[in-house]
Amino acid sequence: MTSAGATASIVVGVDGTKPALRATAWAALTAARRHRPLLLVTAMDPPTPYGTGIGLSPDHFVELEAEGRTWLERARAVAESEGGSVRIDTELVVGSAASALAERSHHAACVVIGGHEVQGQGGRLGAVATSLMGHAPCPVAVVRWRDDTESPRGHGPVVVGVDGSPTSAEAVVVAYEEAALRGAPLVAVHAASGSRRGLFHHRSGGPWGESETAEAITLAERLAGMREWYPEVEVERVVARDGPTPALLRHAGPAQLLVVGSTGHRELSGRLLGSTSHALARSAPCPLLVVPGRTGTQTRANRSRRREKTG
Known part of the structure; x- marks a missing residue:
């Protein structure tokens, strides 16, 4: 941030x-x-x-x-x-x-x-x-x-939406930083692409097999290298069968923070802002942090400089 x-x-x-x-x-x-x-x-x-x-x-x-x-x-x-x-x-x-x-x-x-x-x-x-x-x-x-009795200090994990776009990559970096600062685990949620989502639904909740493996590999690629920067952050990887909005809302329930990029898939760009980001802003049960491009890059550079000073 x-x-x-x-x-x-x-x-x-x-x-x-x-x-x-x-x-x-x-x-x-x-x-x-x-x-x-x-x-x-x-x-x-x-x-x-x-x-x-x-x-x-x-x-x-x-x-x-x-x-x-x-x-x-x-x-x-x-x-x-x-x-x-x-x-x-x-x-x-x-x-x-x-x-x-x-x-x-x-x-x-x-x-x-x-x-x-x-x-x-x-x-x-x-x-x-x-x-x-x-x-x-x-x-x-x-x-x-959720209610007037809850503390702004929050509880639960930090949740981040991962979709492969440049702004999603920035959101991932910011989410790791937020999790590290809060001493919280991170839940990285990747919703299946449209072409694969239909296949998952067609299987009616059965095993995903190769398709699930492909999506899990995609998610792993999006998080590659982050453990080196934030070794203290415990990460749960989630590949969701449904779309990004329901998947993120479902995992935001127990979360203390939800992080998303300001735009989504490259081919959709600003259109996802009007759907996923705005839908989450209307209904997320926890604070939502919407991250524009380059913010995460700056955050990672700052953390690198801090480690050099303390190392």
């Missing part, structure tokens, strides 16, 4: 809602794990028919600013509770949350948003996920968990 240098912040969108506070808690823990600063961003977008802020009285802006400051104060309290000594900065922006976070994503290690906005349940971050997942140059985390 590396972007824009070693001092880049973990950026989290704050909108005064419970999901945003959950996202803040998760972001603070992430910042603490990675020794990075945390930036809390609130965007106030006045709803006027003539453009942002046009025709509004000065008193209206004072009220908006007061509300935004309240949101930031609440989020700061949560971040201080979960993040320990992490440096916390706050920023109040007039404009849309999507634009504000997209702009800051170019200098961020990760952008974090609450999970409710993907399901259209209201809140001021309504269009953020769709915008960021398609265009942000850094990883984007959509954070939700």
